[in-house]
Amino acid sequence: MLVLQNISYLHPNKDLLFQGINLILNSGEKVALIGNNGVGKSTLLKIIAKELPISNGQLLVEGMPYYIPQVFGQFNHLTVAEALGVDGKIKALHAILAGSVIEEDYVVLGDDWLIEEHCYEGLRLWELEGVLLSDSMGSLSGGQRTRVFLAGIFIHRPDFVLMDEPSNHLDSGGRALLYDFVLNSQCSLLLISHDRKLLNLLHKVCELSKDGIRVYGGNYDFYKEQKVLQTNALLEDFLSKEGALRKAKEVERESVERQQKLDARAKKKSAKGGMPKIVANSWKNSAENSTSKMKGIHADKTSALSEELRVLRSSLSSIDRVKLRFDNSELHRGKVLVEADGINFSYSDVLLWSSPLSFKFLSGERIALKGANGSGKTTLIKLLLGELEVHSGVLNRAVIDSVYIDQDYSLIDNSLSVFEQALSFNRLFLMEHEVKMRLNRFLFSAADWNKCCGSLSGGERMRLLLCCLEIASQSPDLIILDEPTNNLDIHNIEILTSAISGYEGTLIVVSHDDYFLEQIGVDRVVLL
Structure with missing residues (x-):
């Protein structure tokens, strides 16, 4: 059981993040914690995990929660065993097996004689057969590091699990395993996520805002209703x-x-x-x-x-205010934009795809590129954009105006202010007040115009880039979105969904978020 009573938290600089937080989580409940970026969701999870102190109020947690953080960089110098907190027992087991009679080794190991087997069984359940307990966390991909911590649930068998954006770095296969775990686990779960498919598997939604927590007794679709x-x-x-x-x-x-x-x-x-x-x-x-x-x-x-x-x-809601309003692409629907005949690419003389790729992309299509991590999605995008050349086969690209938008919205220049960034796209020489009107419609008030772009959140960067595309006026023939929802909260994902739904050109999207793909009207899937 978890009980939060009148919880408040002050930043070290004494700024108040939230106050008056009340919540009860009963045994076996599976609950989503949602809210806009910056309201303190991750901070609240750290408080419950006892990684941060509360400033006021009372916290009651039965047992020690198992906490899976959103960011894993702090574990890069550790081994897998150290990150999972089992290194002491593994060392004690190996020492005893090597003949140690030191009492401390037996105390540390306790009755966990099968600890090493349990660890590898947990890793196997999350499809990490090739990962060793002695491997460095820094040598693993983001998805593998997430799976390591998910494997820790099997190893430690906690009654209460906290997860902060667990699906962020997972590919489609990893997400399928996560969904299956959430559906079938007997643990109490409290998780933060913008993955609407995952949120729909939970019993209850708790919305955190500056005014406290509001509880909705149903899954995410019920919450939306x-x-x-x-x-x-x-x-x-x-x-x-x-x-x-x-x-x-x-x-x-x-x-x-x-x-x-x-x-x-x-x-x-x-x-x-x-x-x-x-x-x-x-x-x-x-x-x-x-x-x-x-x-x-x-x-x-x-x-x-x-x-x-x-x-x-x-x-x-501000969602309906943010629409892309620019001229439509001048390309007629159905024009061949890209045609590939038996193409392949190699790294260090090793072919990326076991079977060469052949496909044709037409103007007006909405295409999802899917595949496991490492299947070559990013490489294919670079080939489509002309940044790389194929090593075999033929790839014909029409001369088109394209925009590539990655998950960090890197087209935004961090050295510019918000207003300067907008002006850099002002190819039609709009009057200054017209540029500011567009910024305001994309939720940037006068107080935001002088902000440095480097300080913007993921959602703000996304909205600013959409605003810049509109200021440029001419619709690109092709927009490529590469994991565009990874660094966005739900509110900004819905803004992006609404905005991109009005775009009438060609769309190619790399995303593991099936809910997002469905909402933006993807009509074709290319699986690598």
């Missing part, structure tokens, strides 16, 4: 408040005009004379005070309504 209902209610409230504000301003204008007519009539009477001066002045002062009071009452009302509208507007 509830969010739609909330958004519709917000929209109705917004429209109602907008109407009330218009009405209030209209009433204010009519009331002020009526009072001004009364004041004018009073002044006119006073000017004609026949009225004692003290009465005339009193009448004048009373009229002015009445007008002032009326203006104050209406100003308070309209100000309150305006503030309510501002809060509601900020709560409404």
Whole structure:
């Protein structure tokens, strides 16, 4: 069981990250923790794993959770056994088998005489047959390192598992193993992920925001349905408040005009004379005070309504605001863009593909490139872009305007400010205010324009690049997306999905995220 009661966390510089976090996780529950980048999801997981101290509140965890972090670079200098926390027992076992009678070796090993077998069985379950306990973690790929820590669940048999973006570095095969584990495991699970397919396997969704945690009693699709209902209610409230504000301003204008007519009539009477001066002045002062009071009452009302509208507007989804609005590609649909006949590529005289590739890509298609890690997806992209030349076969490429977008959105120049980056794509010489209007539509307010691009999050980099493509105006004939969702939270994945859905040119996507591929309308899969 896990109980969080009024948890808060302050950064070392005393900035408050979150407060008032309350959550109960019962034995056997499988729960997703979601929320926008920067709200503190990973920090909360580290607190539960007791890797970070809480600033306030109470934390109760039965047993020691098994924690799989998102980033593994800190383990690169360790062996697989050390990273899994079994190196002491392995050394003690080998020492005893070699004849050691030192009592400490027996104490360290305990009853785990089969620890080495269990470790290799765990690695085998996650298809790491070639990995040794003595191997360096730094020598493994990102996907292999993730699988090592997943194998640790079998080795340590914890009751409670914490996972931070476990599918990030996994290929399709690794994700299939992960999905199977989540479905069949008896462990309590709390995991952070933007993998919607994985999230749909869980019993409950907890959304973390600056206001705390909101619990939804269902999987991700259920959560989305509830969010739609909330958004519709917000929209109705917004429209109602907008109407009330218009009405209030209209009433204010009519009331002020009526009072001004009364004041004018009073002044006119006073000017004609026949009225004692003290009465005339009193009448004048009373009229002015009445007008002032009326203006104050209406100003308070309209100000309150305006503030309510501002809060509601900020709560409404920003997804629909971010659309790619540029000219369509001038290529007619169905034109042959790339044609390959028996192509292959070799590294150190070793052919990359056991069978040469032959294919044809047409204008307007939406193609997913799939395959296990190391199957040559990135190499094929470089061949398509002309950055590499085939070593055998024939590859014909039409002369087209293409854009390659990798998972780090490297087309963004880290040395530029947000506004300077946007200007660098301003080939149509738009006026400065027009560029700023587009930045605002892609959720960059005036406060963001001078930010250094190097400090932007993955989602911000994605939105800025989409904005730059729109500012450039002419639609590229081909957009290649290489794992575009890896560094994005769910909110920004949905923004990317919505934006790219409006693109009418040719799309080639490398992604293990089947949910994303389905949402953007991929109609053809090329499997390597």
